[in-house]
Amino acid sequence: MREENARAYWAANVKLILSYLVVWFVVSYGCGILLVDVLNNIQFFGFKLGFWFAQQGSIYVFLALIILYARSMNKLDRKFDVHEE
């Protein structure tokens, strides 16, 4: 039972990580590098959008991802009763 619980917790964690890493990849490598020329056709305030993602936006998204991940993991820890005292 304890082992099954740990396995389910780990599977849920890995799933969470993968979904966050998809966003991480899309924002930095996608918007900031691979699609930068396409996005540069869009004006975002005084920036070309692709350029903004590469020099500003991706960093903000990275920060948001870590905060959201830490929060979801705190919930997950409690749900599976593996949190620290």
Place this chain on the structure above:
Amino acid sequence: MDVQLLTYIFVGASFALYIGIAIWSRAASTKDFYVAGGGVSPIANGAATAADWMSAASFISMAGIIAYAGYDASVYLMGWTGGYVLLAMLLAPYLRKFGKFTVPDFIGDRYYSNVARTVAVICVIFVSFTYVAGQMRGVGIVFARFLEVDVNLGVIIGMAIVFFYAVLGGMKGITYTQVAQYCVLIFAFLVPAVFLSILMTGHVLPQTGFGATVLDAAGNDTGVYLLERLDRIVQDLGFGAYTEGQKSTVDVFFIAAALMCGTAGLPHVIVRFFTVPTVRDARISAGWALFFIALLYTTAPAVGAFARTNLIETVNETQYQELPGWFYNWENSGLIGWMDKNGDGRVQMSAGAPFEGKPNFAGDRSQATGDFGERVVTNTPTNNDAEVYIDRDIIVLANPEIGNLPAWVIALVAAGGVAAALSTAAGLLLVISSAVSHDLLKKTLKPDITEKQELLAARLAAVVAICIAGYFGINPPGFVAQVVAFAFGLAAASFFPVILMGIFYRRMNKEGAIAGMAVGLIFTFSYIVYFKFVSPELNSAEHWLFGVSPEGIGTLGMILNFVVAFLVSRVTAAPPEEIQHIVEDIRVPRGAGQAHAH
């Protein structure tokens, strides 16, 4: 009060602060020395990580690199911040749960092998020394520029300060001085940036001023966006557009990946997450670290764009005698050199180098001046219209003067530069000393030494490491500058895959890990050495493997490491039962407690 005196006061006061903290936070045990007793709050650890991470290069050079490279410099911005996402999700929490003292500790225990531990120790020492030599030099250079003392004397002063708090306080002393150093350096970076942003766009936040419209000299809105204007003026001078890249997409992709994975795999960054009390703290502490880093990393590109615009508009086509005072000051210190190729007495900027190499001057201003009073540059001129050499470091160093800011801001920037260099140097030295005293001595060579002896060994190792780093700072070997940028590629190709698989792939065994590390490291190392030292003339896109430059090759090395490790582990025996239990144990937060004392 003049700038010189103010600078002495600011730098002196910051040193007094660091020494005070060192005395207050002396290390009493090995646990204090290696992981600050494991009781650092996640916010303090975040600030310490940020200071540890942001080196003299981040503080002094990065905005300048961005100012000159424009979009192409984005890889550094994304690469050096995106790694924290990997750290927070893939490494830090589990390594904290593992609860030992060093990175080789994890590799040695997880792969039940002293060979793996020793390979890791060698990698740690190699990566950290190449890095720290540059930091010591950085301290010397900041001293030389702001206090007009000899570079070597600056290095020795820096050594003495680091010696004091690293040897006395270990990780505990380093952590709290780094928190103080972070405050000094971020304040020093933001103040001129905010002034500059207000001056040019009327926005208080450089991050929004970056995308705003420019004000004219009288403070009226011109209605033209800063970046639009910058794109136009650099194109008029024959450069590529600022907001568009010149590097190939493939190469940019690989460099960004190498920097991200390398950041996550750098031992002096990872080890900081051993110092927080819980797994939960380790996760959020990575968020705090990135928050503190992002304050500088989102400001730097704005500073780069402001400064480039300002620089071109002030200098280009201006009569030499009518230039602002900072131009002559930095010409005096050799960071600016002007050669009036067309003899019109005006400074022309244009794409390409004005002459070969860094400027060599015929003598100082009293000895050799040209027709317009400039210092005579003796380099061989190049065949283009460019006339002026401007060192990139000027962007940050001269910002306060360019923006006509008060003298205390200049003094503050000096203290910030020293703080950035010292904090990184101390973090690296600690990693080196603990690799020697803990992993090599206690865990491999002499397991029966007492804790007291180990602590003494750690202090002695720190002393020796400081002396070697200082020696390299005074006599910089030519390869250091070249190699520092590659420390990331090497970390990405060696540590990152092995640690990641150690956590996420239970079946990974010692044969796989050692083979993977060896292949990744040797491949990356040979590729870099081949293109940088053996045949530098071939170092261009058509000769590169898949068009990947030596800077980005760590990503390929990392992929090789993963593949080799996986294949080898499939054909060799599974790791012992108790190792598989360790892996299961580090995946769950409960029971982390304090870092184990051995």
